[in-house]
Amino acid sequence: MNSKQLRYFHEVARQKSFSKAAEILHIAQPAISMSIQKLESELDLKLFHRNDRKIRLTDEGERLFKHAEIILQNLADAELEMRELKGLTQGCVRIGIPGMLGSYYFPPILMAFKHRYPELSLEVIEAGTWKLQQMVEQGELDLGVIVSEFVPDTLHTEIFLRQQMLVTVGKDHAFATQQSVTYTDFFAEELVMFKDGYFHRKIVDRLANQIGAKPHIGFETNLIPLIKSIVKQGFGISTLLGMVIEKDDDLIALPFSQPVWLDLSIAWNKDRHLSQANRAFVNFMLDHRSSQNTKQVL
Structure with missing residues (x-):
């Protein structure tokens, strides 16, 4: 044989x-x-x-x-x-990133990595965390960004970012003058949500199950600009990461009364060889995390 x-x-x-x-x-x-x-x-x-x-x-x-x-x-x-062993003169990084992070967190990191390693190629896939997890497990992706709360035993992970999920409402909404929003009040509203499979939706579903609520979902979309527009015009409320809310959005972001923090991790299959190109990207991400933490302390 x-x-x-x-x-x-x-x-x-x-x-x-x-x-x-x-x-x-x-x-x-x-x-x-x-x-x-x-x-x-x-x-x-x-x-x-x-x-x-x-x-x-x-x-x-x-x-x-x-x-x-x-x-x-x-x-x-x-x-x-x-x-x-010949060195990092060739290779490809295949990474899956959820839409919210792909639009607001990763672009400068990807560009900085490409600047440092110009001979390496980057292949970026946007999908929900559940799909990305499956693709990493099956070898269709080398790396994937997932929420640490949902990590399976088959994957190795390194936390690179901690973010708070914030209730997002229009400036004219009744919640806009509050300091925080309870889970019960949140689920009494009509919601604008990501589709099933995205960590945004998984977290909201978990909170609903936690208090025995049934979400009233008026809109489902994975397009963040559309979510913002719907919320701004008062047709529903949502919950987004703080990094997504910009000053010119005419939106108000409030914490839940019991804050919801997410640890976001970069993950890869424990049973597969992590190439030097992918290892370089992981190390680059972790170095970026360390530099950000240092800036916050200073």
Whole structure:
């Protein structure tokens, strides 16, 4: 058994088709078929059921597929790590960022990182924290920004930012003259919320469950400018991070009477090799955190 045979076997199993696997691997289909037949002969095991032009793994094939995934990932990680020993002259950082942070916190950080490491490429995906978590776990992303409150055991995290969720209302709203807002009063209002899967919505749902309230959601959108506009015109209220509220928004931001603080973390899969490029980005983020904390102390 060699890595080429495992790679062919793995792709055929993924695609459930010899022809599709051949197309993806850019080799002739007979070459894949012969390789799989040779592998089955060497192992003296049948790895695929071949019936009516449809194929599926045998029980033995299922067992080998699990090993193949681990072996091929380890090989890819080893090859990457060896290439990286030449230095940070190439590489790609694939990071997922929630919309609220992607619009207001990360742009200057991403630009500063690119300035320091001009030869590295950045691939930024915007999605909800639940989706980002899944993508990091499945290897579709190297890094993801998630709320520490919802971290699974499969991920390693480093907290880089602490922010308060603030009730956001228009200047003419009754809450505008208050010092804070209770959970009960908040959920008595019509709300403008992010869609399911975003940390903004997860936190609000948790608070509602905590007091047994049912949110009255009048608008659902992931567009922050639209949320601000709806709130400013008095068609609902929302809750946003403090960094999102700007002086010219004509909005009032108030804390909850029981403050809601979020620890935001950068996360990666514990079982995957973190490339030098991605490690450089994590270190850059943590250095930025340290410098911000120093400025606050001074």
